[in-house]
Amino acid sequence: MRKRLKRSSKNIFPLKIDELEHLLMREFTNSPDLGFSKYEHQNKKIAVFFITYQVQPDKVENLLLTPLLESKKDWSNTSILNEIPLNSGKEYQLLEEILSGLIIGKVMIYLEDETAVVSYDFLNKEKRSLEGAETESVVIGPKVAFTESLVTNLNVMRWNIRTPDLAIEEITIGKRAPREVRLLYLKSLANETDVNTMRQRLEDLEVDQVEDINVLMQYIEDSSMSLFPQFHTTELPDRTSYAILKGKIAVLMENSPSALIAPSSFFSFFESTEDLYMRWNSGPPLRLIRFISMFISVVLTPMYVAAVTFHYEIIPTQLLISIGQSRAGVPFPPIFEALFLELMIELLREAGARLPTKVGQTIGIVGGVVVGTAAVQAGITSNILIIFITISALASFTAPSYQMGTTIRLLRFPMIVLAGILGLIGIMFGMCMLIIHLLKMTSLGRPYLSPIYPIHFEDFNKALFRLPQNFQHKRSVSLSLKDSIRFSKKKAQEKKDIDE
Amino acid sequence: MIRKTILLLIFSVLLTSCVPYKQLEELGIINTRGVDKIENNQLETTIIAYQFDAQSPEITTTVFGIGNTIKGARENAGYNTNFELSPGQIRLELYGKETAEDGILEYLSTLVRDARVSDTMLVAVSNVTAKEVLTAGQEELMTDVGQLIQSLIEKEVQEYSIPKTSLQNYLRIESDIGQDPVVPLIGLRDKKPAIVGLAAFQNDRLVGELPIDQAFLINVFLTNTKDTPLEITLQREPLSDYIYNNVSDTYQADNPENEDQFTILVKVLKGQGDIKLKNIEDLHFEANIHLEVDLYETSELLSIKDEKIASILEEEMAKEFERQYNVLFAQLQEINSDPFGFGIIYRINKKDGELTDTEWREKFPNVTVDFNVNVDLMHYGTIQ
Numbered sequence: 001m002r003k004r005l006k007r008s009s010k011n012i013f014p015l016k017i018d019e020l021e022h023l024l025m026r027e028f029t030n031s032p033d034l035g036f037s038k039y040e041h042q043n044k045k046i047a048v049f050f051i052t053y054q055v056q057p058d059k060v061e062n063l064l065l066t067p068l069l070e071s072k073k074d075w076s077n078t079s080i081l082n083e084i085p086l087n088s089g090k091e092y093q094l095l096e097e098i099l100s101g102l103i104i105g106k107v108m109i110y111l112e113d114e115t116a117v118v119s120y121d122f123l124n125k126e127k128r129s130l131e132g133a134e135t136e137s138v139v140i141g142p143k144v145a146f147t148e149s150l151v152t153n154l155n156v157m158r159w160n161i162r163t164p165d166l167a168i169e170e171i172t173i174g175k176r177a178p179r180e181v182r183l184l185y186l187k188s189l190a191n192e193t194d195v196n197t198m199r200q201r202l203e204d205l206e207v208d209q210v211e212d213i214n215v216l217m218q219y220i221e222d223s224s225m226s227l228f229p230q231f232h233t234t235e236l237p238d239r240t241s242y243a244i245l246k247g248k249i250a251v252l253m254e255n256s257p258s259a260l261i262a263p264s265s266f267f268s269f270f271e272s273t274e275d276l277y278m279r280w281n282s283g284p285p286l287r288l289i290r291f292i293s294m295f296i297s298v299v300l301t302p303m304y305v306a307a308v309t310f311h312y313e314i315i316p317t318q319l320l321i322s323i324g325q326s327r328a329g330v331p332f333p334p335i336f337e338a339l340f341l342e343l344m345i346e347l348l349r350e351a352g353a354r355l356p357t358k359v360g361q362t363i364g365i366v367g368g369v370v371v372g373t374a375a376v377q378a379g380i381t382s383n384i385l386i387i388f389i390t391i392s393a394l395a396s397f398t399a400p401s402y403q404m405g406t407t408i409r410l411l412r413f414p415m416i417v418l419a420g421i422l423g424l425i426g427i428m429f430g431m432c433m434l435i436i437h438l439l440k441m442t443s444l445g446r447p448y449l450s451p452i453y454p455i456h457f458e459d460f461n462k463a464l465f466r467l468p469q470n471f472q473h474k475r476s477v478s479l480s481l482k483d484s485i486r487f488s489k490k491k492a493q494e495k496k497d498i499d500e
Numbered sequence: 501m502i503r504k505t506i507l508l509l510i511f512s513v514l515l516t517s518c519v520p521y522k523q524l525e526e527l528g529i530i531n532t533r534g535v536d537k538i539e540n541n542q543l544e545t546t547i548i549a550y551q552f553d554a555q556s557p558e559i560t561t562t563v564f565g566i567g568n569t570i571k572g573a574r575e576n577a578g579y580n581t582n583f584e585l586s587p588g589q590i591r592l593e594l595y596g597k598e599t600a601e602d603g604i605l606e607y608l609s610t611l612v613r614d615a616r617v618s619d620t621m622l623v624a625v626s627n628v629t630a631k632e633v634l635t636a637g638q639e640e641l642m643t644d645v646g647q648l649i650q651s652l653i654e655k656e657v658q659e660y661s662i663p664k665t666s667l668q669n670y671l672r673i674e675s676d677i678g679q680d681p682v683v684p685l686i687g688l689r690d691k692k693p694a695i696v697g698l699a700a701f702q703n704d705r706l707v708g709e710l711p712i713d714q715a716f717l718i719n720v721f722l723t724n725t726k727d728t729p730l731e732i733t734l735q736r737e738p739l740s741d742y743i744y745n746n747v748s749d750t751y752q753a754d755n756p757e758n759e760d761q762f763t764i765l766v767k768v769l770k771g772q773g774d775i776k777l778k779n780i781e782d783l784h785f786e787a788n789i790h791l792e793v794d795l796y797e798t799s800e801l802l803s804i805k806d807e808k809i810a811s812i813l814e815e816e817m818a819k820e821f822e823r824q825y826n827v828l829f830a831q832l833q834e835i836n837s838d839p840f841g842f843g844i845i846y847r848i849n850k851k852d853g854e855l856t857d858t859e860w861r862e863k864f865p866n867v868t869v870d871f872n873v874n875v876d877l878m879h880y881g882t883i884q
Binding site for chain 1: 509512513516518519520521522523524525527529531550552553554559586588589591616617618647
């Protein structure tokens with residue numbers, strides 16, 4: 001490593017074409033990918049070299065080689081840069097620069113005995129086209145999702161937020177295999193401390209490489225021991241731009257099809273862009289369902305275990321009879337019965353997620369029949385519990401954020417164990433621990449449970465429910481933005497329609 | 501910090517120690533219990549319990565136990581069953597007549613102190629022994645008699661035909677000085693359990709039985725009643741001009757000397773009772789009852805074309821209700837039981853506001869009450 005650094009910082013030019021070829025071949029360990037062609041033009045030796053699959057060969061041919069070789073001029077570096085009609089011309093002198101340039105698809109031209117190489121960009125990047133969102137599918141509203149190409153993503157974002165106010169800062173992270181990261185925010189809106197914190201966290205990161213934005217999230221989040229995600233990652237550009245326009249910060253990363261949104265509160269994980277697109281009075285009940293289902297998902301199975309193991313008196317008499325009858329033949333204590341079934345559901349889910357779609361359907365049917373019917377008939381589980389487990393599994397899938405959904409599903413297991421050991425006391429104990437933990441957490445230094453704690457009644461309108469648009473004249477207080485007013489409330493309430 | 505948290509967690513789990521398991525399928529869950537006193541001051545309990553046995557489809561079981569205390573009797577009954585009898589789901593406790601006459605407070609207090617037992621459970625008294633009602637019914641009906649009696653009582657309570665008789669209600673009224681509880685009296689009709697009357701208590705001792713149709717009269721003072729069906733028999737005489745005779749096609753009855761009564765069924769839409777102390781020296785009270793009724797059915801055809809009939813009916817009904825109240829009150833004074841709560845009104849109006857139980861027991865038989873019933877006939881012609 002040291003030797004290499006020493007050598008690369010030295011200017012190697014001028015040298016003979018053959019020497020250069022030799023040098024490059026050694027660096028690329030004789031790779032056949034390196035195209036190195038030598039020409040003789042007006043008695044001057046010219047070398048053109050590039051990595052074959054990183055460039056667009058027909059463009060190189062038409063735009064570079066043809067004018068270069070057909071001209072009767074006596075070329076020099078300056079004349080090439082001046083006369084070839086391409087805008088990306090640059091001169092490189094250091095070997096290290098040449099090598100990294102070649103890797104990303106630059107075409108290098110070397111005239112023998114010159115002191116630098118001239119390079120042109122003919123980048124050929126394979127990318128897929130824009131597609132609909134898969135993990136965060138929506139019914140109404142824009143459906144397009146981010147792709148792995150940063151350029152495409154930035155393009156989409158620029159079209160979404162068409163203002164020069166949108167700052168896009170470039171930061172490179174990863175020491176051994178660097179990746180480009182972009183920080184997006186609104187200059188006139190975003191809290192400066194938040195932006196600085198995020199920029200600093202990204203810049204201070206010293207790692208070999210970062211694989212994906214979800215990995216990046218784990219590097220820069222506030223509490224790495226917590227089970228809860230502290231930044232929202234989304235694959236929806238419209239959701240990202242909505243967050244930016246609310247004054248949050250977004251991070252995009254090369255080769256990663258999702259954006260990171262910070263700061264994120266606990267409640268923002270249950271927001272869907274659809275809440276916004278639906279009418280103000282029909283969207284919020286759906287959000288309420290998501291909150292309730294989160295609670296159900298964490299508490300329902302533990303409650304069953306606690307009630308059947310310790311507190312039979314809290315079950316209504318009629319329900320007690322049917323639970324009792326279905327429990328009668330089950331040889332395991334309720335805690336094992338519940339853990340077994342929960343595990344079964346997780347198995348099904350995991351198998352379904354790993355397998356190809358066509359096989360996945362089979363798994364669903366097999367799992368449904370085996371777990372649903374056969375297990376009850378064999379007397380391994382009670383059918384009432386199956387209903388509860390199914391409800392809580394369904395409930396956990398309602399969270400719009402996959403990360404949050406997974407967290408909620410995992411939380412059930414310690415709760416079931418606590419309920420099985422201590423009953424309702426155990427559930428309360430677990431809930432207290434959970435709430436203490438959530439209260440202590442932060443996202444980019446901002447309270448995770450905001451606006452419930454610290455309490456901001458003004459923000460309830462945004463985090464928990466939503467009033468009609470003309471009541472949305474204020475921006476979120478808990479983000480402490482540069483500009484807290486969206487529009488004049490008075491003006492919004494003026495009637496402008498024609499009186500008849 | 502992490503070490504502290506982990507230590508705290510471990511300690512809090514260890515210090516809570518093990519909670520005793522009460523696994524549903526290992527329990528015999530007592531649903532209904534009958535308590536009877538037998539010779540030598542011993543108690544016999546009749547327990548209807550649910551047990552969930554994989555081998556048997558039958559879930560209700562009846563067991564008997566004898567002991568000196570309720571819990572002792574339960575332990576004794578436990579020898580009869582392979583399930584642990586537990587009282588957490590008890591919904592009805594039925595006391596034998598003789599038991600109730602000796603006082604039931606000691607049995608109720610064990611129930612109310614047990615945190616597992618719901619305070620909304622029902623209390624009832626049997627007009628024979630509890631065992632007889634519970635077992636006879638079980639044999640005859642082949643169903644869960646406990647559930648049957650509960651739904652009987654709950655249905656009537658919902659119709660406001662009888663006052664609420666939950667454990668909590670009973671104990672509240674019992675411990676109030678100047679008011680006595682009433683509970684439904686369960687007996688056997690055609691060998692099947694039925695509500696046959698109302699048991700009037702003096703403190704916690706059963707002192708008398710009231711007919712079931714008088715329960716409504718008491719309930720009007722305990723709560724605002726709604727939609728209670730009621731059959732009431734009136735004097736025929738004032739109505740005779742409007743009774744239609746379809747044999748002779750006239751308004752002349754065939755043989756009026758034979759019948760002097762005319763029965764109607766009304767639904768009391770709204771019933772309110774209010775007691776006022778008129779004279780504290782003479783212990784003279786005034787009780788105002790306001791009833792709004794719908795006429796549903798008459799025993800003979802009644803011409804309702806004439807508007808006058810409405811006011812006649814209202815007047816006759818009020819008269820009949822006043823008569824019933826006077827009869828009921830006389831009976832209650834005789835047994836010295838005060839379910840209306842005249843004593844409470846007396847205590848409120850008394851200067852020092854203090855009243856002892858013995859004082860009120862002495863005074864109650866000398867109380868005079870004017871019952872003023874005001875009946876409003878809201879709709880007639882509705883037949884349902």
